[in-house]
Amino acid sequence: MDQDILMSRDHPGLAEVMKLKDVIRADQVAQDVWEDCLARFMGINRTDSRCMDVIDRHGKITAGTLASEARLTTGAVTVVVDRLEAVGYVVRERDPADRRKVWISITPIAGEISSRVFAHFQLLTPLLISRYSPDQLSAIVEFLEVGTRVNLELATILEQHVDRKGTTPQALLVAARQFERNGARHMKAMIDALLNGTPDK
Known part of the structure; x- marks a missing residue:
């Protein structure tokens, strides 16, 4: 894409792109406020809450996959799962076909709490x-x-500069x-x- 055209103030759509950037930043703040409040409601920290979200999205997950998606070490994930298991939010179960594999899943009560807390989001479906249109x-x-991929890949690069x-x-x-370059x-x-x-890939 021509960088001069992209940065031209007369380029069609540039104003909407700049507005989109501001809206995304505002949405990220709102998401952070919601996630902070949700973690306090559940009595857990943000890292534990993030891991619960990953587990819930998968239905069941191994510690290794959870560590990869949550961007944590396997040792840190073990501590997180220990905490969540202690408060009754997750359960560990060995795979009957492979006893070496342990699955982590959300408990029924944690699932019900989550479904009730997020129930109001379902009201957005008719609006959408x-x-x-489908397109x-x-x-x-x-x-x-694309935004998800960008954030995760750039986080990997930024981590190298911490x-x-x-x-x-x-x-x-x-x-x-250096990170910018x-x-x-x-x-x-x-x-x-x-x-x-x-x-x-």
Whole structure:
């Protein structure tokens, strides 16, 4: 994509793209507020809540897959699952076909709590169906899928610039510049692949 055209103030759609950026940032804040409140409601921390969401989405999951999706070490996941099991939110079960494999799943009571807490979101379904065409809904899904991929892949790159020993704002600025360069190269390759219809690896 021509960078000069993209950055031109006269480019059709640029105003809507800038508005979209602001709306996404506002939505992310709202999501954070909701997730903080939900974690407090459940009596757990945000990491535990994130892991519960991953487990619930899969139905059942192994510790290794949970660690990968939640971006945690296997040791950290063990601690998380121990906490969630202690409060009755998840259960571990050995696979009857492979006793070495342990599945983690949400307990029935945790599932019911979740379904009731999120029940009001189901009211959005008639609105979405009546207001947007199937093609528009597909475009929204595609946009969110791309956003998910971008966030996760850039988080992997940013993690490489995290200083575990602490740092100063000046040192962070240097790291931010390095991340910007690395992230830009990665994003360009990702965008080129998406524009060319290259399937995910």
